[in-house]
Amino acid sequence: MKRITKFMNALMEKYLPDPYIFVAILTFVVLVLGVIFTDSTPLDMTIHWGNGFWGLLSFTMQMVVVLAAGHVLANSPLFKRILASIAKRIKSPSMAIIIVTFVSLIACWINWGFGLVIGALFAKEIARQVRKVDYRLLIASAYSGFVIWHGGLAGSVPLSIATEGHPFQNIMGVIPTTDTIFTPYNLFIVIVIVLTLPFFNRFLMPKEEDIIEVDPVLIKDEDIELPAPERNFASLSERSYLITGFIGLLGVTYLVYHFATKGFILDLNIVNTIFVILGIILHGTPQRFLAAVQDAIKTTGGIVFQFPFYAAIMGMMTDSGLASVISSWFVSISNETTFYLFTFYAGGLVNFFVPSGGGQWSVQAPIMLEAASTLNADYAKTAMAIAWGDAWTNMIQPFWALPALAIAGLKAKDIMGFCVLVLIFTGIIISIGFLLF
Template sequence: MLNAAAKPFVKLVEKYLPDPFVFVLILTVLVMGSAILLEQQPVTVVLQQWGGGFWGLLTFSMQMLLVLVCGHMLASTNPVKAGLNKLAALAASPGRAIILVTVVSMVASWLNWGFGLVVGALFAKAIARRVQVDYRLLVASAYSGFVIWHGGLAGSIPLTIATPGHFSEDTIGVISTSDTLFSTLNLTLLAILIIVIPLVNRAMMPPKDEGIYVDPQQLEEPQLNKQEHELNPAEKLEQSRLLGGIVGLAGIAYLAFYFNDGGSLNLNIINFLFLFLAILLHGSPAQLLHSLQKAIQGATGIVLQFPFYAGIMAVMVQSGLARDLSQWLISFATADSLAVWSFLSAGIVNMVVPSGGGQWAVQAPVILPAAIELGADVNKVAMAVAWGDAWTNLIQPFWALPVLAIAGLKARDIMGFCLVQLIITGAIISAVFVAM
């Protein structure tokens, strides 16, 4: 029944969902065209707005890039991999394996979304080497934990609005993470989902004779060839664990002073933490750079797409399009219902703008003025957009690609399981935003 329900959606995705960069080009044309036709802006003016704002999010783009890269580098350290292998020994049965991989993925995604994606996939492989369990469901369970990332310590939207100098500071100021990530609403959602999601994954386990299994030998990690020749001075520096250890400890020491002086979480501090933990745990500069080469492959979309998001945001704000969209939203939303509408709209927008940071750049100029005019809770509305973005990642293949590449599967292999989670988690998140 599950496969039958998922097949139409899988075919639709395979046939009609192009690369996200194609979407950003389409969105650019739509926004510029709307500014010309609906706002009566001259073509030359719209072009100037677009080009003038194209590089307006360079700092923000670099922050988003580092969230993914630093999380990936930390997840690929030997201590983290060794810890995952030890945890995998706790999976004594297929059912326990499904629950364990889901919980570990959720905790890792809460810490850092780049970290969670890689840890989830690596942990799924570590378990599959020990336990005979449906490999598709195991990997889908690992990916399903990603749904809570935007309510976690590296959530793009709550950390962005907590960072001084963010692009919406003139509208809403700087909002502490105590009012977003550590609010009662967000903590309630996390508590409910960390119980429900693993149990739903466990309930989807197919009968043993219908499961799809994998040969454990195919999942063994390739061993790196050790250098046998005598190292020259340059290579000795690259392999120096002392150098990496000193710099890594210096970074951790700075963070200790920062938090001791009352410092709070923001994008820069989270990236600093994960970068220097990665430096410390990799040991040598050579190992860190090797992991960087792998991590950067999954970050190319951020590099190319974010300047286009900045151009789109500039046109929307300067042409008056964002203002009119806000007025349209106000026409049927209320102060109490705006959060739910924001959540649902964010889930839809995420299908064409599969980046929390990029999505906030596009939606903030519309959502925030509407929240202010209606007198809605800005903190709640911002988190509604964050959760909407995270929610439809369950069926948005963009962020599943790193997981699928590590696991050796395709999107169609996990889509059916993720679709079930989409329906259940969507109902839960909506209900919490209505109730609270």
């Protein structure tokens, strides 16, 4: 395993380009495939590309906020002490990898946005405390928990089809989460991954001479610099605990109302609200909070300027019909036994080009649900096969790794060698789950 890991890391280091170059290559590939396999011309594909460019604008802003707000929260004095206290209890590199993976898995099962940020922040704090742990593997382990998000409480596909008035209700009706998230096959997949992936990641640990420890610059704990206080209204208001108390009370009151009336529902907006309100409260004064925001926003550049290119790719895939062509091919080679498995693989392939769970569902659902009807297959399980495919290939899709990489200060090629092996391992488990049940 150590030899395989070393080979994969060397391969990724040599051939995996920067995420921006990666998305440029994907754009070219999709454009060419669209011309070959659909009736679109190069001009048509270009128009689809331009029309989709801003299709993920609101989602991009949500991701910017979740990353920046997570940074702000992590840099608060109390949160620093909590993370440091937990990290100090971890005594060995092996334990560090296992614990980080487990925490990330649980957090991502609860909510993917929460898990992405907390896992990376926790891994970074452990790197401060534990010597001789491979920093690349530590961050890859934090990211690997993301593989189960679509089988968890915030899975966009199961939550969508459980909502009255969803786009495909006339075909499949409203399907409760007891028929998706809490089914035996889904729980089998989740539980097996949660119990085995931490130890699998531990076996990916390089030999001692191949370990790359964290660059001290990446984890240097710098205090936020604040201007000298002055005796005027502007300075006094910026250092006012009263303003923080007012905004904090407002935010907490709303959150209590939300959970009291809607139950424990965590969408990305609620996660962001929690992060922002806690950040405001824990920094104490507006001045400290705003200084932390200024520092955090530096890490969001990759998201701001790369997500639109993925939205453009999604536009080409959907408007040209290429996504439907791919899905239909997998359907054509399926039978009653293999349908769910090939639906899962189709979801994994389409996810490369449509890295949005909701967007992918809207593209694949018409084809897959029609095939399910023909084969007398279960609609709910078909939906979950697409959902798991979407989550699975995130392991080698730099799009979703950007937040964790920004927090860690690493590049995609630093962790992708490990993530390829996680992809293979979890792919076997998920495939078994859809074949056994």
